[in-house]
Amino acid sequence: MDVDWCIFHPPSSAAEVLAGSPRVIAVGSTEELLALSCGENGNSLYEVAYDVPGKGRVVEAVVARVRNGISVNYTEPYMRRRDPDCLVVGDALPTDKERFRDRFGIDFSVVRQEAFEWLKSQELVIFGFQAGRPGVGLDTLVIAPANAGFFALGLAYLQGILPLDQIQAGFNPKAVIYTAPVFRHTHFNGKQVVVHNRLPDCYEMFSFNLYPGPSAKKGVYGMLIDLGEKENWVTAHCSTVQVVTPYDNVVTIMHEGASGGGKSEMLEQAHREPDGRLRLGENIITGEVRHLVIPRTCDLYPVTDDMALCHPSIQNGNGKLSVIDAEDAWFVRVNHITSYGTDPYLEKLTAQPSEPLLFLNIDAVPNGRALIWEHTMDAPGKPCPNPRVVVPRRVIPNIINDPVTVDVRSFGVRTPPCTKEQPSYGILGLFHVLPPALAWLWRLVAPRGFDNPSIIDTNGLSSEGVGSYWPFSPGRRVTQANLLLDQFVRFKRTRHILIPNQYIGAWKVGFMPQWIAREYLARRGSARFKSDQLRPARCSLLGYTLHQLHVEGSLIARWFLQVNTQPEVGDEAYDQGAEILYGFFRSQLQTFLEEDLHPLGRQIIECCLEGGSLEDYEKLIPVE
Numbered sequence: 001m002d003v004d005w006c007i008f009h010p011p012s013s014a015a016e017v018l019a020g021s022p023r024v025i026a027v028g029s030t031e032e033l034l035a036l037s038c039g040e041n042g043n044s045l046y047e048v049a050y051d052v053p054g055k056g057r058v059v060e061a062v063v064a065r066v067r068n069g070i071s072v073n074y075t076e077p078y079m080r081r082r083d084p085d086c087l088v089v090g091d092a093l094p095t096d097k098e099r100f101r102d103r104f105g106i107d108f109s110v111v112r113q114e115a116f117e118w119l120k121s122q123e124l125v126i127f128g129f130q131a132g133r134p135g136v137g138l139d140t141l142v143i144a145p146a147n148a149g150f151f152a153l154g155l156a157y158l159q160g161i162l163p164l165d166q167i168q169a170g171f172n173p174k175a176v177i178y179t180a181p182v183f184r185h186t187h188f189n190g191k192q193v194v195v196h197n198r199l200p201d202c203y204e205m206f207s208f209n210l211y212p213g214p215s216a217k218k219g220v221y222g223m224l225i226d227l228g229e230k231e232n233w234v235t236a237h238c239s240t241v242q243v244v245t246p247y248d249n250v251v252t253i254m255h256e257g258a259s260g261g262g263k264s265e266m267l268e269q270a271h272r273e274p275d276g277r278l279r280l281g282e283n284i285i286t287g288e289v290r291h292l293v294i295p296r297t298c299d300l301y302p303v304t305d306d307m308a309l310c311h312p313s314i315q316n317g318n319g320k321l322s323v324i325d326a327e328d329a330w331f332v333r334v335n336h337i338t339s340y341g342t343d344p345y346l347e348k349l350t351a352q353p354s355e356p357l358l359f360l361n362i363d364a365v366p367n368g369r370a371l372i373w374e375h376t377m378d379a380p381g382k383p384c385p386n387p388r389v390v391v392p393r394r395v396i397p398n399i400i401n402d403p404v405t406v407d408v409r410s411f412g413v414r415t416p417p418c419t420k421e422q423p424s425y426g427i428l429g430l431f432h433v434l435p436p437a438l439a440w441l442w443r444l445v446a447p448r449g450f451d452n453p454s455i456i457d458t459n460g461l462s463s464e465g466v467g468s469y470w471p472f473s474p475g476r477r478v479t480q481a482n483l484l485l486d487q488f489v490r491f492k493r494t495r496h497i498l499i500p501n502q503y504i505g506a507w508k509v510g511f512m513p514q515w516i517a518r519e520y521l522a523r524r525g526s527a528r529f530k531s532d533q534l535r536p537a538r539c540s541l542l543g544y545t546l547h548q549l550h551v552e553g554s555l556i557a558r559w560f561l562q563v564n565t566q567p568e569v570g571d572e573a574y575d576q577g578a579e580i581l582y583g584f585f586r587s588q589l590q591t592f593l594e595e596d597l598h599p600l601g602r603q604i605i606e607c608c609l610e611g612g613s614l615e616d617y618e619k620l621i622p623v624e
Contacts, residue, residue, distance in 0.1 A: 020120030028164030036149030069356035257412030319493035414449025
């Protein structure tokens, strides 16, 4: 017998939709959603399809039940990655984002009602969760077509699900997620569209597609950003890990960055060659390969993977930022796992998990086993660049569930190769030490960077914006810039670094820079750099570079630290790359110069626009 959906106390608009549906399935567990993911008849293969006027039956995704969970493959390669321009705002509240009317030429209230009418014609599934953390976030409802059980499962894994017997009289939904995938075809020319509609008494989000990235994950992120704007706190876009050295020293690193900036990788052990060495890099011109020997790497205790609450209630007043995870599961990208043995830890965790997982864009057969190196092909010989697996926090060993205090706050940038023949912004060394004012600027511009695997390609050096979470925010840039600036001013004991991935000049390095930086900084502990250990970078936007770097007795070659010393690059190409960075910063920072920007923020931005020195940045936010 189906449970009465009235127990969720839905807002009036949602109640009208549910009342009109031929059947509403109220669920309170991921087990129920697992059963729904392949239909209710115990199927091992299931097509999620809809009748589209003028097109007939359209299959959105094919779902396979596998031994280690559910494997989902979208029929269109476009749907396998997040479209960075999918968010539009349906309300009239202040925003810097494109409004629905401006993009589509019609008021959203019309499409909203059409979506409600379509949902009334469908069998629906409904469940509740708390966005964020209990006592901090929002009571939220999910209403989706019952045949899109895999999408609801992804949402329940990522954000949690409240058991039906725990739905109390006090459950008061202040947010509702509606899913109407057919509108992608009927209204939006096949594109991913997620509409945020901020009503006075309810935050509505309409997901008009079935890829969880823009809605089940980043859409909920937008809700938390909006809540933080009202209450003056931030949900950071980051991974966080406690690193424990072989000598029991503990350092907590918070790694931010745009999609593809290395957040998930910061939680991984460094990938080793078959002989156990670390492959530091390969020179793309000479073919030379450099290795590093670290017999024993640090132990990792993961805290967050992508979204971290920086709520006032968890700050302890010690001058360092404290964070806690905002999610119940992690949306792990595995495009870099290309063969068996690349990452034995993650391969074992996903191949033989303690409970079923959700795999996306992984080539798996019904009743077989989904393996994270078997990527779906977008075209013959072209694997999907965004294979994913949703891993609940509760199955991850050594995970930390309490707030942690951040010692080092890093920012990751995907960098292209840089050579004399093809100068680029790939001039970042292994890692750079930044003063707080400069670290704040990097978060305002947050470059998506080179060869981004997580989103639809964009040309050139593009920005993901404030804190690297601007694509998910429904509000105004300057509001988030001010909130972030407050963090950098208040938490002066947290240190700041900048880390590239993919290339250092002419050397292909993948994510090795952040793994080496993690090992090195953990071993240093709380020791501050001496003046003779750091050198001002040739480009002041890059803060300080290390003069020398030893890790476990191994010396890292200078050209990995100071890219202009590479014979394949040199000073001239480096300076051309620096000018690319300066041009990018100038173009992006102009948008923040609004009347309500904090005066200190205006000073920092004007310092950059005027070509300020490293010393100028240090004076603006002095460190303790």
